[in-house]
Structures are given as structure tokens and as C-alpha cells.
Amino acid sequence: xxxxxxxxxxxxxxxxxxxxxxxxxxxxxxxxxxxxxxxxxxxxxxxxxxxxxxxxxxxxxxxxxxxxxxxxxxxxxxxxxxxxxxxxxxxxxxxxxxxxxxxxxxxxxxxxxxxxxxxxxxxxxxxxxxxxxxxxxxxxxxxxxxxxxxxxxxxxxxxxxxxxxxxxxxxxxxxxxxxxxxxxxxxxxxxxxxxxxxxxxxxxxxxxxxxxxxxxxxxxxxxxxxxxxxxxxxxxxxxxxxxxxxxxxxxxxxxxxxxxxxxxxxxxxxxxxxxxxxxxxxxxxxxxxxxxxxxxxxxxxxxxxxxxxxxxxxxxxxxxxxxxxxxxxxxxxxxxxxxxxxxxxxxxxxxxxxxxxxxxxxxxxxxxxxxxxxxxxxxxxxxxxxxxxxxxxxxxxxxxxxxxxxxxxxxxxxxxxxxxxxxxxxxxxxxxxxxxxxxxxxxxxxxxxxxxxxxxxxxxxxxxxxxxxxxxxxxxxx
Amino acid sequence: xxxxxxxxxxxxxxxxxxxxxxxxxxxxxxxxxxxxxxxxxxxxxxxxxxxxxxxxxxxxxxxxxxxxxxxxxxxxxxxxxxxxxxxxxxxxxxxxxxxxxxxxxxxxxxxxxxxxxxxxxxxxxxxxxxxxxxxxxxxxxxxxxxxxxxxxxxxxxxxxxxxxxxxxxxxxxxxxxxxxxxxxxxxxxxxxxxxxxxxxxxxxxxxxxxxxxxxxxxxxxxxxxxxxxxxxxxxxxxxxxxxxxxxxxxxxxxxxxxxxxxxxxxxxxxxxxxxxxxxxxxxxxxxxxxxxxxxxxxxxxxxxxxxxxxxxxxx
Numbered sequence: 001x002x003x004x005x006x007x008x009x010x011x012x013x014x015x016x017x018x019x020x021x022x023x024x025x026x027x028x029x030x031x032x033x034x035x036x037x038x039x040x041x042x043x044x045x046x047x048x049x050x051x052x053x054x055x056x057x058x059x060x061x062x063x064x065x066x067x068x069x070x071x072x073x074x075x076x077x078x079x080x081x082x083x084x085x086x087x088x089x090x091x092x093x094x095x096x097x098x099x100x101x102x103x104x105x106x107x108x109x110x111x112x113x114x115x116x117x118x119x120x121x122x123x124x125x126x127x128x129x130x131x132x133x134x135x136x137x138x139x140x141x142x143x144x145x146x147x148x149x150x151x152x153x154x155x156x157x158x159x160x161x162x163x164x165x166x167x168x169x170x171x172x173x174x175x176x177x178x179x180x181x182x183x184x185x186x187x188x189x190x191x192x193x194x195x196x197x198x199x200x201x202x203x204x205x206x207x208x209x210x211x212x213x214x215x216x217x218x219x220x221x222x223x224x225x226x227x228x229x230x231x232x233x234x235x236x237x238x239x240x241x242x243x244x245x246x247x248x249x250x251x252x253x254x255x256x257x258x259x260x261x262x263x264x265x266x267x268x269x270x271x272x273x274x275x276x277x278x279x280x281x282x283x284x285x286x287x288x289x290x291x292x293x294x295x296x297x298x299x300x301x302x303x304x305x306x307x308x309x310x311x312x313x314x315x316x317x318x319x320x321x322x323x324x325x326x327x328x329x330x331x332x333x334x335x336x337x338x339x340x341x342x343x344x345x346x347x348x349x350x351x352x353x354x355x356x357x358x359x360x361x362x363x364x365x366x367x368x369x370x371x372x373x374x375x376x377x378x379x380x381x382x383x384x385x386x387x388x389x390x391x392x393x394x395x396x397x398x399x400x401x402x403x404x405x406x407x408x409x410x411x412x413x414x415x416x417x418x419x420x421x422x423x424x425x426x427x428x429x430x431x432x433x434x435x436x437x438x439x440x441x442x443x444x445x446x447x448x449x450x451x452x453x454x455x456x457x458x459x460x461x462x463x464x465x466x467x468x469x470x471x472x473x474x475x476x477x478x
Numbered sequence: 479x480x481x482x483x484x485x486x487x488x489x490x491x492x493x494x495x496x497x498x499x500x501x502x503x504x505x506x507x508x509x510x511x512x513x514x515x516x517x518x519x520x521x522x523x524x525x526x527x528x529x530x531x532x533x534x535x536x537x538x539x540x541x542x543x544x545x546x547x548x549x550x551x552x553x554x555x556x557x558x559x560x561x562x563x564x565x566x567x568x569x570x571x572x573x574x575x576x577x578x579x580x581x582x583x584x585x586x587x588x589x590x591x592x593x594x595x596x597x598x599x600x601x602x603x604x605x606x607x608x609x610x611x612x613x614x615x616x617x618x619x620x621x622x623x624x625x626x627x628x629x630x631x632x633x634x635x636x637x638x639x640x641x642x643x644x645x646x647x648x649x650x651x652x653x654x655x656x657x658x659x660x661x662x663x664x665x666x667x668x669x670x671x672x673x674x675x676x677x678x679x680x681x682x683x684x685x686x687x688x689x690x691x692x693x694x695x696x697x698x699x700x701x702x703x704x705x706x707x708x709x710x711x712x713x714x715x716x717x718x719x720x721x722x723x724x725x726x727x728x729x730x731x732x733x734x735x736x737x738x739x740x741x742x743x744x745x746x747x748x749x750x751x752x753x754x755x756x757x758x759x760x761x762x763x764x765x766x767x768x769x770x771x772x773x774x775x776x777x778x779x780x781x782x783x784x785x786x787x788x789x790x791x792x793x
Binding site for chain 2: 442
């Protein structure tokens with residue numbers, strides 16, 4: 001018998017989207033000089049028009065941030081700063097459904113994930129950092145030094161609200177003021193967050209949000225009035241930023257790309273490992289910098305795992321992101337879809353075996369079926385370059401040492417996963433892997449208390465936990 | 479003897495077979511079960527799920543206070559769950575204690591429910607603490623009295639102390655008594671096995687020994703049919719089918735009281751073992767209070783409002 005799940009869409013009525021938005025500067029909405037469309041990637045419907053931030057807009061935002069930092073915010077006690085952060089966290093929880101629906105509309109991710117992951121974790125980041133604001137001297141960071149001052153923050157489109165929380169919460173907890181630019185395709189939850197700042201009574205100029213594209217980001221990076229840059233995005237852009245910032249006094253933290261190795265040993269708990277592989281690469285359509293995009297399987301169990309993985313992939317429900325039963329939503333943009341198609345075509349051209357799940361894709365919008373490539377070697381582009389989509393490259397290994405060698409043979413070093421029922425094996429592998437985040441028998445688990453960041457070309461510095469606090473204080477570790 | 483060609487019935491072959499099964503990561507299994515519990519089943523799919531769940535209920539009374547009158551009422555209810563709406567399917571079976579089997583069978587026959595099977599709990603249910611001779615006779619009695627399904631319990635003490643072959647041989651012996659006369663459901667009592675690794679091992683042990691169904695619980699021990707336990711058992715029957723091309727059924731029992739609970743079970747089946755198992759011949763839900771909640775929700779779906787509980791018959 002067939003158990004078809006009837007459509008179960010979350011209601012859009014909880015969100016109110018204005019036809020056009022300006023920038024949020026010094027606590028007020030400032031009209032933009034020109035605008036661009038932001039669309040729902042699942043339908044290509046235009047949701048709103050977003051202001052394209054100019055150098056003058058960025059300058060106004062930096063001046064506001066500087067003024068507030070100098071006159072009031074830097075003089076506030078940690079307890080007072082914490083009070084605002086607690087308020088923001090609570091309001092985010094109260095308006096959780098609104099944030100989740102808006103995030104899903106603007107980004108294309110399934111409502112199950114925005115509801116159960118993005119929004120609760122975002123609130124958790126504010127709660128966590130609210131708690132630190134008056135306890136910094138116990139955080140193991142150098143509190144004899146001051147906050148940087150004005151921090152320029154540029155965030156990506158894969159977790160728009162969550163990346164905002166990762167950036168804004170520690171900056172405010174440590175006493176900085178912020179100029180934030182959301183990603184071009186996903187500005188709406190940041191603009192809703194601006195409303196939350198107003199609702200929380202956050203002093204004007206503490207959080208400034210300037211929307212725009214790469215040119216706006218460049219204006220932030222190159223603005224002389226900014227003391228620190230925090231960027232999450234591609235390694236390519238990260239390198240440009242590092243070059244731009246090198247001759248200046250700006251501090252810099254970078255969270256960049258990855259090509260995470262998910263290593264499965266022969267003694268792994270197979271069913272849960274299959275779940276972990278799915279979660280590792282198909283969570284958020286694979287638009288995850290720490291995705292487990294390289295599956296490194298011990299040959300002795302490779303066939304069994306792949307068979308179970310394919311069966312499981314056929315159960316992945318692809319479609320309307322607002323449907324509560326959707327597992328895999330839309331690709332965020334036409335541009336990203338083109339990139340995924342280009343790399344998967346290269347995988348086929350280079351002779352890897354392609355297998356995609358048997359799912360119907362909607363006609364409008366940007367979609368890509370869950371896909372794996374088998375017979376991938378280190379020499380394939382799909383084993384080396386970040387695809388940032390629902391595409392898994394499968395490699396095999398014979399001995400543990402070979403697994404580690406393959407896992408580390410990448411310019412990236414953000415995440416890795418180890419699947420084994422043997423504790424000593426896990427501890428050994430953890431010590432060998434060159435990755436900033438290593439999960440054992442799980443994947444893509446995040447917590448504000450846990451520092452996140454990469455080795456090698458995956459980034460500089462850490463976000464979250466006590467390590468993340470120090471990135472926002474002068475003189476502490478970079 | 480050959481048991482699907484996978485073990486030869488010796489202690490060592492059984493031990494080796496169970497040892498090579500992959501482990502279960504409890505955290506991961508719980509996370510998967512929790513994720514599946516978020517499925518939102520509405521409108522037409524809910525209506526379908528309610529009727530499917532009704533047809534899978536093993537309507538159960540297992541009380542010391544059971545009487546012929548109580549059992550007859552249960553049988554009438556099982557055959558016509560809603561006397562005002564004959565589109566409601568009958569349940570999967572009636573499940574009673576051994577001495578009530580004949581009464582149940584006669585009553586079902588007398589009301590025309592010739593196809594509705596009677597299941598008997600057997601082998602010194604629920605503890606299983608009796609001699610083998612008693613367990614065999616218990617089973618024989620039930621079948622002679624008209625039971626088409628035998629719900630036996632395993633010896634959890636033997637399982638936990640590592641005497642796996644004893645558990646195995648007991649199931650094999652009961653299987654022989656059942657022969658072609660009765661379906662055999664093997665109750666693992668997962669609440670006493672505790673770990674998911676044990677649940678997987680016991681599931682395979684029972685399947686190898688000849689179970690037609692593996693069942694979570696007696697209903698007398700809590701926790702009973704938790705979602706992670708049912709998930710692991712569904713994985714076991716799915717993988718066993720891959721090995722043998724034989725489909726073994728699964729019966730969660732105990733603690734499934736609401737329509738929501740039942741629909742969650744159906745989602746687990748659908749996305750784990752697959753739609754082939756969404757059939758009363760391969761999936762049953764052992765329950766008593768559940769049926770009335772399913773009927774209430776069914777009325778709500780057709781009428782648009784919740785009826786007074788007096789519109790649902792008691793049994």
C-alpha cells in the first residue's frame with residue numbers, strides 16, 4: 001500500500017514582507033539609492049526589492065557605529081550589554097515562526113530545518129553570548145584589552161539568520177558595534193532582525209545593516225573606519241579580503257570553504273552511519289561549508305553502505321520548502337545551480353559513476369536531485385573542489401592510515417566525520433585529522449558553546465565558545 | 479536443520495551470526511526516530527492512515543479480570559468498531575489470554591466474523607517463567623481452542639545471561655507446535671532487553687528461529703514500543719528480507735494510545751521497512767485504548783468536529 005503524504009504547508013500568513021527595503025543605519029530605516037530583486041528560489045517569485053548599498057551608505061553606517069561605540073556602547077557595563085542580548089534572544093524565540101517562514105521563503109531551505117535548526121540555534125547563540133557579556137573575565141580571554149570598536153561583518157546565504165547570530169552576538173557581548181552585510185540573495189531575515197533590535201530597544205547605531213552585493217562588501221572591507229572584519233563565505237573571496245586587509249591595521253577572521261571527509265570504518269553502526277552520511281551532505285541542500293562532501297568508505301563495507309545509502313536517498317523528500325515534510329529544498333540561486341551542474345558534469349566527464357535519487361523536481365525554481373558519485377579518486381575535480389550542493393563524492397580506503405591520508409589531502413580543513421564503534425579508533429583518527437571540527441558518530445551538530453573554524457584554506461580564527469569571544473577583543477588570540 | 483541457511487541451529491553458529499551484526503548507535507537511532515516523528519500527516523493521508531491503523535490493531539484485553547462477557551464485547555467491537563458506520567474496517571485480530579480463546583472464537587463466528595483471527599498470548603505470558611512442557615502445552619491448548627496467531631514471550635533471563643541458544647531453541651519448539659496451524663509472533667519484551675543492540679540481536683534470533691512476526695512488548699513492562707525500538711526492528715525485518723526474500727512482520731505493542739502515536743508508527747514503517755509492510759499481514763499494533771481514539775479522529779475528519787465520547791462505544 002502506498003502512504004502518500006498530503007501537502008502540509010506551513011502558513012505564509014505569519015510574515016509581512018514589504019515591497020521594498022532600505023538600510024538599517026543608526027536605528028533608522030534609510031532609503032537606498034537603487035534596488036535589486038530578492039526572489040524565492042523555490043518558485044522564482046519576486047519577494048521584495050533590496051537596497052544596493054553604496055560606499056556612502058557603508059560610510060554612514062560606519063560613522064553611526066563609531067559614534068555609538070565612542071559615546072555610549074563601549075562605556076556600558078557587561079551586565080547592561082547582556083540585558084539587550086537576552087532581550088534579542090527572547091524576541092527571536094517569540095517570533096520564531098516568523099523567522100523560520102521568512103528564511104525558508106528567501107533561502108529555499110525546508111521549513112523543518114529553518115524551524116528546528118536555524119532559528120532555535122540563532123536564539124541559542126544570543127542566549128549563550130548574553131551570558132558571557134558580564135563574565136568575560138572568567139572566559140579565559142584577555143579582558144585587559146578593549147573590544148575592537150567597529151566590526152564589519154559579511155555573511156553568506158546558506159544560513160542567513162544563523163550566520164548573523166554567529167557574528168552579531170559575540171561582537172555585542174564583547175562590546176563592539178557592528179556594520180553587517182547579509183548576502184545578496186538572502187537579506188530578508190537580517191532586515192527582520194533589525195526590527196527585533198528596535199523592539200529590544202537596542203541603542204541606535206549598535207547594529208547597522210547595509211544590504212547589497214559584492215561591491216557593498218568591498219566597501220566594508222576597505223573602509224578605513226572599520227577595526228575588524230569577520231567574513232563567512234567562499235575561500236576565493238576570503239583570499240581577496242585577506243589581501244585587502246593585509247596592509248591595514250584591521251583584524252580579520254575568516255570562515256571559508258571546505259571539503260569535509262566523512263570516514264566510515266568497517267565496524268561502524270551502519271544504519272546510523274547512513275543517516276549521518278545523509279545528514280552530512282543533504283542537510284540544507286549541501287549548502288554547508290562543513291558538509292561531509294567526501295565519503296571515505298572502508299572497502300570491506302562499501303557495497304553494503306552504498307546500497308543502503310541509495311535506498312535511503314530515494315526516501316528523501318524533495319520539493320516545496322514550506323511543506324513540513326520536505327527534506328531537501330531549493331538550490332539558493334540560478335548561479336549556484338549552474339555551479340553545481342558544471343562540477344557534476346565534470347564528475348561525469350572524468351569518469352565517476354553518477355547516481356541520483358528518483359525524485360520529481362518542481363518545474364519552477366532551482367532544483368537539484370540528491371546525487372552521489374562513486375569510483376571517485378583524489379584526482380577528480382569533484383573530490384577536490386567545493387560543490388556546495390547535494391552532491392556526494394564517494395572514495396574508498398583499505399587501511400586506516402590510507403583513510404587519513406586521503407582525508408587530509410585537500411587544501412581545506414574545516415570538518416571531518418568518523419564513524420566507528422571502536423573508541424580507540426575514533427581517538428586515533430581524531431588526532432591525525434587536520435580539520436577544525438571533527439564529529440564522531442554524528443555530523444553537522446552545532447552548539448554555541450563549541451568553537452567552530454578551519455585549518456588551512458578553510459579559515460582563520462574560531463567562532464563560538466570561549467575561543468570565539470577572543471576574536472572580538474583586541475590583543476587576544478587572532 | 480537449516481534456518482534460512484544462515485545458522486545451523488548450533489550454539490556456535492547462532493553466536494557467530496549474532497556477533498557479526500552491525501551495532502546500533504543509540505544517539506543516532508533516537509535522532510532518526512525523532513526526525514520521523516515530525517512528519518505532518520494531514521487531510522487525505524490522515525484519513526487513509528486512520529483506516530489503515532484500524533485494520534492493523536490487535537484489539538487486546540489481557541487482564542486478570544477478563545470474563546466471557548468482556549471478551550465477547552471486545553470481539554463485537556473488533557468486528558464492527560463503529561456500529562453506525564460500516565465503512566470502518568474491522569481490526570487485525572483479537573488478542574486474549576489462552577483460556578479466552580475459545581470464547582472469542584465462538585463469539586466471532588456467531589457474529590459472522592469468520593475471517594477475524596484470534597491471537598493468544600502464550601508460553602506463560604507475560605514473564606515466560608514456566609517449564610518448557612507447560613509452554614508447549616499452553617501453545618497447543620490455544621491452537622486447539624481456535625487461536626490462529628500465537629504471541630509467545632522469549633526467556634529474557636536466558637537472553638540477558640547469554641544463553642542465546644536456549645532462547646532460540648524455545649522459539650523453534652513453539653514454532654513446531656504452531657506448524658501451519660498458527661502464525662507465530664515472538665515478543666522480545668524490549669523494555670527488559672534495554673539496549674538497542676540487544677533489540678537488534680533478539681530480532682534476528684527470533685527471525686532465524688522461525689518467527690512470522692517480531693513484537694516489541696507484552697504491554698506489562700514500560701517502556702514498551704518506543705519509536706527507536708520499532709525503528710531498529712523495522713530495519714531488522716527490512717535487512718532480513720534482503721538476505722532471505724522472506725518478509726517478517728512487526729508488531730509494536732504497549733503505550734500506543736493515540737491516533738498521533740499510531741500515525742507515527744505508520745510513518746516509521748513507510749520510511750524504514752517500506753510500503754510493502756503497510757499491510758495487516760506484516761504490521762500490527764497491539765492496543766486497547768487506541769481504537770477508540772482512532773474512531774474519534776475518524777468521526778472528526780468526516781464531521782468536522784469532535785463528537786462526545788458517548789458516540790464511541792466502550793468495550
